[in-house]
Each structure stands twice: as structure tokens, then as C-alpha cells.
Amino acid sequence: MAQVVMSALPAEDEESSESRMVVTFLMSALESMCKELAKSKAEVACIAVYETDVFVVGTERGRAFVNTRKDFQKDFVKRRKGRRDA
Template identity: 85%
Template sequence: MAQATAPAMSIHDEDSSESRMVVTFLMSALESMCKELAKSKAEVACIAVYETDVFVVGTERGRAFVNSRKDFQKDFVKYFPLGWSAAR
């Protein structure tokens, strides 16, 4: 039986994949912090940009605000064009 092999990932692809995984992990940690802040009745939204991906976490109302404001997301991506991330 023939074996199919996946093409080898380049070092850049591996770095990119690893970086994306780190961003996802950190956003998950931020989400946990947001849940704790919500217990104090705080509304929070955190947004991160990695390459072409926009990650948004926070309280339900905080996420709803950021997700409803596509113009805000576009401006955020323009401000951080090289994949920088920040929380707000």
C-alpha cells in the first residue's frame, strides 16, 4: 500500500504556526481574566492582531461592541500592520 506524505513545512510556516498558537494561548488567558473582571461588573474587550487574524475576547457586552464595530477593527489593524498585539 502506498503512503502519502504531507509536504514538509518550511521553517517560516513552522514559526508562523507556532506564533499563532502562542497568540491563541495568550488570548485564552486574557479571556479568563476578563471573566474574573466581569464578576466585578466591569465590561472588558481585548483585541489582538496577528497577521490577518483578529482575536477578540472579553465580556459578552465588550465582545459585542468590538464585533459590531468593523470600522474599529479595521482601524486597529491599520494601526498595528506588522502583527503587533495590544489590549484595550
């Protein structure tokens, strides 16, 4: 269910690699919650941004919606960059 929508990073340092693993682990936990919500017929999508990677988990329809809305993904990346620069 989890997928990385975009990735454009060059080689990573060790700290970055560890942080990316944490994000991936937490997105897996969210994925489990999404599966439970789907049992109630809820459509769910969760987006996480790490560096320039956009992680999306959720129900099939939720992920499909997010994947068709590239503007959402770009906005999340922009906001992430804005927070980092502040």
C-alpha cells in the same frame, strides 16, 4: 469566549503557526482575567491582531461592542501593517 473575528491568510509556515499558537494561548489567559472582571460587573473587550487575524475576548457585551465596530478592527489591522512595514 475567545473568537477569531476575521481570517484571510493562505497556508502558514511553521514559525507563523507557532506564533499564532502563542497569541491564542495568551488570549486564553486574558479571557480568564475577563471572566474575573465580569464578576465585578465590569464590561471588558480585548483585541489582538496577528497578521490579518483579529482575536477578540471579553465579556459578552464587550465582545458584542467590538464586533459591531468593524472600524476598530480595521484600524487595528492597519496599525499592525504599518508597524510591520516600518
